[in-house]
Amino acid sequence: MRNALIKKKEVMQGSIAVAEAVKSARPGVIAAYPITPQTYIIEHLATLIANGELKSRYVRADSEFSAASIVYGSVAAGERSYTASSSQGLLLMTEVIFNMAGTRLPVVITGVNRSISPPINIQNDHQDTMVLRDSGIIQLYVENIQEAVDTHIQIFKIAEDKEVLLPAMVCMDGFVISHTYEPVTIWKDEAVQEFLPPFSPVYKTDPQNPLTYGSLTDDDKVTEFKYMTNEALVKSKKKIIAVAREFQEIFGNHYGDLLQEYRTEDAEIILVAMGTVISTIKVAVDALRKNGKKVGVIKVRSYRPFPDEELRTALSKCRLAVVVDKSYSCSSGGILGSEIKACLYNQRGPSIINYIAGIGGREIFPETIKDMVVKSEKLAESGKIPDGSVFFDLNKQLLNNQLL
Amino acid sequence: MEGKDRKNNFAPGHNACPGCGAAIGVRQIMRAAGENIIVVSPTGCLETFSSPYGGSAWEVPWVHPLFENAPAVATGIKAALKHQGNEETRVLVIGGDGATYDIGMGSLSGMLEREDEILYICYDNEGYMNTGIQRSSATPYGAKTSTTPIGVCSFGESCRKKDLLEIARAHHIKYAASGTIAYPQDLMKKVKKGLATKGPAFIHLLTPCSLGWGIEPEATIEFSKLAVETALFPLVEYENGELVNIFIPKKIKPVDEYLKKQKRYTHLFSKENAGVLAEIQEMADANSRKYGFRQ
Numbered sequence: 062m063r064n065a066l067i068k069k070k071e072v073m074q075g076s077i078a079v080a081e082a083v084k085s086a087r088p089g090v091i092a093a094y095p096i097t098p099q100t101y102i103i104e105h106l107a108t109l110i111a112n113g114e115l116k117s118r119y120v121r122a123d124s125e126f127s128a129a130s131i132v133y134g135s136v137a138a139g140e141r142s143y144t145a146s147s148s149q150g151l152l153l154m155t156e157v158i159f160n161m162a163g164t165r166l167p168v169v170i171t172g173v174n175r176s177i178s179p180p181i182n183i184q185n186d187h188q189d190t191m192v193l194r195d196s197g198i199i200q201l202y203v204e205n206i207q208e209a210v211d212t213h214i215q216i217f218k219i220a221e222d223k224e225v226l227l228p229a230m231v232c233m234d235g236f237v238i239s240h241t242y243e244p245v246t247i248w249k250d251e252a253v254q255e256f257l258p259p260f261s262p263v264y265k266t267d268p269q270n271p272l273t274y275g276s277l278t279d280d281d282k283v284t285e286f287k288y289m290t291n292e293a294l295v296k297s298k299k300k301i302i303a304v305a306r307e308f309q310e311i312f313g314n315h316y317g318d319l320l321q322e323y324r325t326e327d328a329e330i331i332l333v334a335m336g337t338v339i340s341t342i343k344v345a346v347d348a349l350r351k352n353g354k355k356v357g358v359i360k361v362r363s364y365r366p367f368p369d370e371e372l373r374t375a376l377s378k379c380r381l382a383v384v385v386d387k388s389y390s391c392s393s394g395g396i397l398g399s400e401i402k403a404c405l406y407n408q409r410g411p412s413i414i415n416y417i418a419g420i421g422g423r424e425i426f427p428e429t430i431k432d433m434v435v436k437s438e439k440l441a442e443s444g445k446i447p448d449g450s451v452f453f454d455l456n457k458q459l460l461n462n463q464l465l
Numbered sequence: 466m467e468g469k470d471r472k473n474n475f476a477p478g479h480n481a482c483p484g485c486g487a488a489i490g491v492r493q494i495m496r497a498a499g500e501n502i503i504v505v506s507p508t509g510c511l512e513t514f515s516s517p518y519g520g521s522a523w524e525v526p527w528v529h530p531l532f533e534n535a536p537a538v539a540t541g542i543k544a545a546l547k548h549q550g551n552e553e554t555r556v557l558v559i560g561g562d563g564a565t566y567d568i569g570m571g572s573l574s575g576m577l578e579r580e581d582e583i584l585y586i587c588y589d590n591e592g593y594m595n596t597g598i599q600r601s602s603a604t605p606y607g608a609k610t611s612t613t614p615i616g617v618c619s620f621g622e623s624c625r626k627k628d629l630l631e632i633a634r635a636h637h638i639k640y641a642a643s644g645t646i647a648y649p650q651d652l653m654k655k656v657k658k659g660l661a662t663k664g665p666a667f668i669h670l671l672t673p674c675s676l677g678w679g680i681e682p683e684a685t686i687e688f689s690k691l692a693v694e695t696a697l698f699p700l701v702e703y704e705n706g707e708l709v710n711i712f713i714p715k716k717i718k719p720v721d722e723y724l725k726k727q728k729r730y731t732h733l734f735s736k737e738n739a740g741v742l743a744e745i746q747e748m749a750d751a752n753s754r755k756y757g758f759r760q
Contacts, residue, residue: 089544089545089548089549090541090544090545090548092540092541092544117548118544118545118547118548120540120541120544120579121579122537122575123537123571123572123574123575123578124571124572124575126533126534126537126571126572127534127536127537127540127571127572127575128537130530130531130534130537130538130540130541130572131537131538131540131541131544132541133530133534133537133538133541134505134528134530134537134538134539134540134541134542134543134544134545135541135542135544135545135548136541136545137528137538137541137542137545138503138541138542138545138546138549139545139549140544140545140548140549142541142545156531157530157531157534160530160531164530266503266526266528266542267526268500268501268502268503268525268526268554271523271524271525271526271527272526272527273516273521273523273526273527273529274526274527274528274529274530275512275516275528275529275530276516276517276518276519276521276529277512277513277516277517277518278517278518279517279518282518
């Protein structure tokens with residue numbers, strides 16, 4: 062059955078594969094701004110439209126701020142809408158993304174994760190998308206190109222669901238996914254169309270049925286509006302799980318519900334992370350297991366909505382959790398790590414050590430992970446669990462350089 | 466007008482100040498705009514007084530996104546309508562001078578460059594009025610605002626107001642015009658033309674503000690007329706880049722007649738500011754020369 066749904070299976074670049082997935086979702090309007098860093102996603106979509114293979118309207122925007130605003134308008138007018146950006150571009154979109162969430166407009170955005178300036182550096186970390194965490198946007202982080210392709214198809218269905226109606230973002234690591242090549246399966250357009258029916262908005266800007274969007278609202282009602290957006294995001298968990306399972310039934314692939322666990326059944330130490338570093342951690346886990354260490358890993362697939370209950374359950378039996386963060390909140394620490402600590406507070410759970418690593422594209426090797434595990438175990442055994450987060454592998458020589 | 470003709474899709478009962486030039490202007494715009502239209506407004510006075518939750522004055526679809534992105538949102542709406550094969554529904558942006566001259570200028574330029582049929586109307590009350598009368602880049606030379614106060618080192622606004630119509634025209638748009646609320650037939654005609662333009666169109670609409678200008682609420686029409694009669698705000702119309710219409714006042718009045726009754730300019734009528742007054746008169750004279758008014 063699954064083979065019948067395959068359009069092609071070939072070695073493809075991540076950006077191109079994602080553009081093919083977006084094409085199969087048939088957005089009516091695409092808007093983008095080509096700032097560096099952008100990716101080949103928007104160029105390939107432009108090519109598909111130019112070739113007549115995709116019947117979408119493509120608007121070349123004057124900034125990411127406008128790109129996000131254009132798709133805000135097009136989805137309000139009832140069209141499935143898409144944009145993509147990275148890094149500074151995502152920061153520039155931030156105000157609009159809050160506006161989309163509050164106005165309940167289900168735009169789909171690809172966030173190709175790259176570092177924030179300064180120092181200017183176009184490599185991968187998670188700082189850009191993590192800044193958007195308070196907006197109300199759904200964020201699913203992916204581990205490889207196939208997962209990026211399949212998650213794009215799923216996320217339109219999640220965002221546009223009548224009980225969700227929130228903007229949604231596939232967060233995929235810059236370069237590691239966007240610019241590398243892997244064997245990828247692209248699904249037949251008809252198969253995707255059957256899985257993902259056309260966008261059928263509950264509300265739109267229709268002169269026959271005029272509505273006011275973006276009212277001035279007093280303090281006696283604002284909290285309730287914010288609460289409703291928050292509730293919609295919390296409730297979207299169910300939809301994310303349902304769509305992942307429906308996708309699995311039809312296409313055969315599943316990347317976890319909100320989390321994906323690997324070798325955690327009897328694990329005493331569990332690593333927690335997001336994105337492509339999960340693959341690296343799995344390699345390290347296998348090696349550590351060979352040496353008799355009971356280690357496992359949890360991939361946080363859905364970062365927003367935050368899988369608090371799911372993490373509490375998944376981490377309940379281990380004695381030590383090591384959270385690997387590719388982003389941080391200045392003076393507060395790793396963002397994922399801080400949130401996991403918060404959701405386990407007042408619970409009987411493991412000790413937690415939080416490392417900040419992989420910033421600005423610095424490679425995290427299997428050896429780095431093994432090193433983290435060994436160091437964490439020693440800290441736990443000696444009762445010296447650090448209170449805050451730890452920047453891993455800092456170059457002390459560079460820090461001591463007077464020129465810095 | 467009687468019965469059905471009196472219906473206006475900008476309904477009464479909104480929260481604008483008495484005599485608000487912007488509200489009068491929007492009534493005139495919406496009388497001309499027809500039913501099959503979607504309106505986008507950036508943050509500003511209009512958004513504040515027309516959209517209190519549960520009491521919207523809008524009887525057409527109306528979208529208030531953010532302060533600086535209404536032209537881009539309108540572009541997106543237009544793109545969606547085109548994708549749906551809907552060529553009939555019009556898209557109109559009505560934004561204040563802060564959203565247009567200042568924070569949304571980049572977004573507006575993007576909209577004017579693209580070829581979408583969208584009419585952008587800037588209602589210009591020459592400052593950030595509903596937030597306490599701060600200066601915008603539409604605030605005229607010499608005017609007192611809360612961020613251009615007068616003092617021993619200041620005569621008020623020290624920069625010249627941008628020439629918005631020329632900025633719009635520089636995008637090679639097919640329709641660009643100016644209007645004020647004292648000439649409603651003229652404005653309504655221009656709105657209809659702007660909405661019928663095959664491409665982006667732009668109208669600069671002067672809307673006096675009693676609060677910010679320091680004039681009586683009942684005087685907003687009078688001052689919009691004086692702005693035209695002193696040649697400080699010429700009423701013009703450009704089609705396909707050509708000047709096709711100019712309203713020529715019978716007699717050009719000295720700028721003093723416009724300025725002296727506005728509290729924002731009172732300080733200019735002191736000895737030390739005589740030079741500033743002369744400079745403003747020269748700005749009006751330059752307009753008269755440009756458009757061939759008899760001085």
